[in-house]
Amino acid sequence: MNDTGSAPASEVDGAVSTPVPIENVRGKLTADAPLAKLVWFKAGGNADWLFEPADRGDLVDFLERLGGQLPVMALGLGSNMIIRDGGVPGVVVKLGKPFAQVETDENCVVTCGGSAHGILVSSTARDAGIAGLEFLRGIPGTVGGFVRMNGGAYGREVSDVLIDCEVILPDGECIVLPAADLEYTYRHSALPDGAVVVQARFQGTPGDPEEIGAEMDRIAEARENSQPLRTKTGGSTFKNPEGRKAWQLVDDAGCRGLKMGGAQVSEKHTNFLINTGDATSADIEGLGEEVKRRVYENSGVQLEWEIQRVGRP
Structure with a gap:
């Protein structure tokens, strides 16, 4: 110092x-x-x-x-x-444990810290008999990421349940943003650049804990059966185009198992890229761009990245 x-x-x-x-x-x-x-x-x-x-x-x-x-x-x-x-x-x-708290109230509002994991949010809601947040069980991430990216899975997304969020801007100013101000679209929000989500409130509905738990189990099983969860991966690579499935377009373009350096298109789910052991980020991003090129050449569809790519090349 x-x-x-x-x-x-x-x-x-x-x-x-x-x-x-x-x-x-x-x-x-x-x-x-x-x-x-x-x-x-x-x-x-x-x-x-x-x-x-x-x-x-x-x-x-x-x-x-x-x-x-x-x-x-x-x-x-x-x-x-x-x-x-x-x-x-x-x-x-x-953000670490001080931002991971999850609380519920009698109005089925679930208040979460920005670093709370999706499985903790959905499990806490289940235990309180609050339905509507089961889909968060299927998203590997934290509340802050869900809010920024309008995280979604299994037919629902954060814009369906968010009431508001508290964020801290890069200059230290604290503001509360209602969901409507975030201008949500598919995997996108108008959250200001550099804003850190420290808290969010989600609106659920009354439900039966056993039924909620069963739905969470169904989601967990579906993920286990369809996604390469036990690999070094980044989740869904490309957004689903309107009326189409990204994985199908990638598969139809002959990209299943395609490799570049240490990166590979998953054999199990073609909308996942994996690090086979020694991939650089340039390998992974380069493979994604090659997949985009082949898909466009094959189908005329221009895939859009869902994975965030940040930092210096």
């Missing part, structure tokens, strides 16, 4: 980066932090800075002092993300 209470400026891609305030940080702040271990693909570069706040106040204070001078990116489970090999500029924020 220097006399200003900030980490010294560092050289990044030939430019001097903004000093990062480290004084009075109660959480964990790491420079040049490896991210590969934090994402499902187990590939990619480092974050300039990784911040794991102790609590909401710690996050607000840190971002206020940062003053919006660096890009901020929230990272959940890393299940639907490619971290490029050049790493991520600015600050990556990863």
Whole structure:
């Protein structure tokens, strides 16, 4: 630490980066932090800075002092993300246990911290006799990611159940956004860049815990039978085009099992890419682009990435 209470400026891609305030940080702040271990693909570069706040106040204070001078990116489970090999500029924020609480009330409202896992949210709702959130059992991710990407599975998506969310902007400002302000479309929202979702409220309906549990079990079994869950993967790679299934288009283009470096199109589910062991993020993204090219050549359909691709090439 220097006399200003900030980490010294560092050289990044030939430019001097903004000093990062480290004084009075109660959480964990790491420079040049490896991210590969934090994402499902187990590939990619480092974050300039990784911040794991102790609590909401710690996050607000840190971002206020940062003053919006660096890009901020929230990272959940890393299940639907490619971290490029050049790493991520600015600050990556990863919320931990202090943001994982889930509570219910008598109006079937489920209030969740931004780092709560989908299975915890759906299980808590089940135990309280709240139906409508079973689909979250089938999405590998956290509440923050669900809110940003309008996560969905098995016929439902977050826009169907979200009441509002509390976010902290890159300059530390805290705002509450009603679901209508997020302008949800398929796997997309208007959540501001760099906003960190620290809480969300979902609206359920009264239900029978046994029936809710049975539906959750059905979803879990369907995932196990159809998806390569025990591999280094990133979830669904491409969005489903209107009226079509991405996996079918990929299969019809002859891409099942296609390889590039250490990356491969899954034999089990062709809308999943997998890291066979030593893939770089460039291998994975390059394979995805080759699949897109072949699908367009075969069917005239231009697939769109569902997986987020972030960072420097």
